[in-house]
Amino acid sequence: MLLPRPTRLIRAAGDFTLTATTGVQAPDGIADLLRELVTPATGLPLPDGPAAGAGGVISMRTVDAAQLGAEGYRLTVDESGVRAEAATEVGLRWAVQTLRQLLPEQVYAAAPVRGVPWRLPAVQIVDVPRYAWRGSLLDVARWCHPLPFLYRYVDLLAAHKLNTLHLHLTDDQGWRFEVRRYPRLTEVGGYRAASPAGHARDGRGDGVPHGGWYRQADLRDLVAYAHRRGVRVMPEIDLPGHAQAAIAAYPEFGNDPTRQLAVRTTWGISTHVLNLEPATLAAVCDILDEVVDVFPFEYVHVGGDEVPSAEWAASPAATARAVELGLPRVADLQGWWTGQLAAHLAGHRRRIAVWDELLDRGAPAGATVFAWRGTDRIDAAQAAGLPVVAAPYTHTYFDWAESDDPAEPLAIAGTVPLETVYGFQPGDVLGVQGQLWSEYLPTPQRVLWRAFPRLAALAEVGWSGPTAVDVDGVVPTGPWAEFRDRLTVHLRRLDQLGVGYRPLD
Structure with a gap:
């Protein structure tokens, strides 16, 4: 079993x-x-x-x-x-x-x-695993989950032969990575005045401050612990959008340096993005220098999802830069900007990872694309000749509810049932990854309830793949039913570990 x-x-x-x-x-x-x-x-x-x-x-x-x-x-x-x-x-x-x-x-x-x-x-x-990349994204930017939980989560990944922890460390609602050259990123950007109460669409706040961040020394220890278990840790510093916490800390990084923003207290997408000035690009490179010093994994994820371009379109400097570079749209400056980061990281012998929006805005050569907006984005990345990690919301977004039962805890969007996860066929890709965005996962307990058993199903997709065989070389009949039988046994292991998973229907 x-x-x-x-x-x-x-x-x-x-x-x-x-x-x-x-x-x-x-x-x-x-x-x-x-x-x-x-x-x-x-x-x-x-x-x-x-x-x-x-x-x-x-x-x-x-x-x-x-x-x-x-x-x-x-x-x-x-x-x-x-x-x-x-x-x-x-x-x-x-x-x-x-x-x-x-x-x-x-x-x-x-x-x-x-x-x-x-x-x-x-x-x-x-x-022998089917895919080289078998990962889980954990968003610690929206809610700063305690460091001991990150260790526990690493253990759970290793127990399922998942080999990559993707740590989403920065967003509009919080900056969690200590940057010694820019201490206000955590001193200011690591704290917000309140969080949404209920669903974001309700427009209510809880009035409760939230904050925290991780010291570089603590993250180094986590990386070493994970390495001993066969788990790589990939950092994500989301750029140039999802950056309101950074702009709150350093207004000169924004497109209106005279405006003092606060760390965002609502979910959703901020319209405030980093500017395109050489000084800001240099600062970001300084930040990435400290990131690679803490995380030895060959990949650094620089985000690139959901980047509004309205502030750039309103900036004479940005529009002039687009003309200078011969770009047909101001929005395409995102591809140029990310290319500068890719070149800088290449100097550290690191590879760049991005979300699939970069396919529309000029993904740098050699970038690894995380295809999240649907299975068609997997095809688009492959058509562009880029390596791809399959992470579509339709099959791998575990912050979504598992069913439409009214008793389900509050979730960000629709449903991703366990059987849908198990039935995912990623195709000829670098690997697969399950996402745990944390807007509606404020505690470790809620993270685990949403993660399991769906992450166990994805672990089998990533390890066994569609060509796996079972006892005596015989392909099992009724793979879903056979998986359910094994999962029932496996959940008793999670019981011993004290994992509060979602019960099987």
């Missing part, structure tokens, strides 16, 4: 039971991860080295196995122990997660559980 479903699994007779004398032979980081995930509930020490006596051994090693790719692994369990092989330590980390799922569900408990035989069924597994 593994989730996501492995590429190939063959069951065999017998089993292997972990005991106090079971030893571990593995690279240090892999052995440490195994103990972190298994020892708290089992109480078993899993010491280094061969087994003492009849306890058997868990052997995990890297081998020359190009067919397993960067993340695949082979895992065998028989009566003598466990053997895992992978081409990289990333693959071994996923083997550890599979081994954990093969154990009784109580292994996910945070404290020792007595009276459970820690038995592993005999299996042979070969497992």
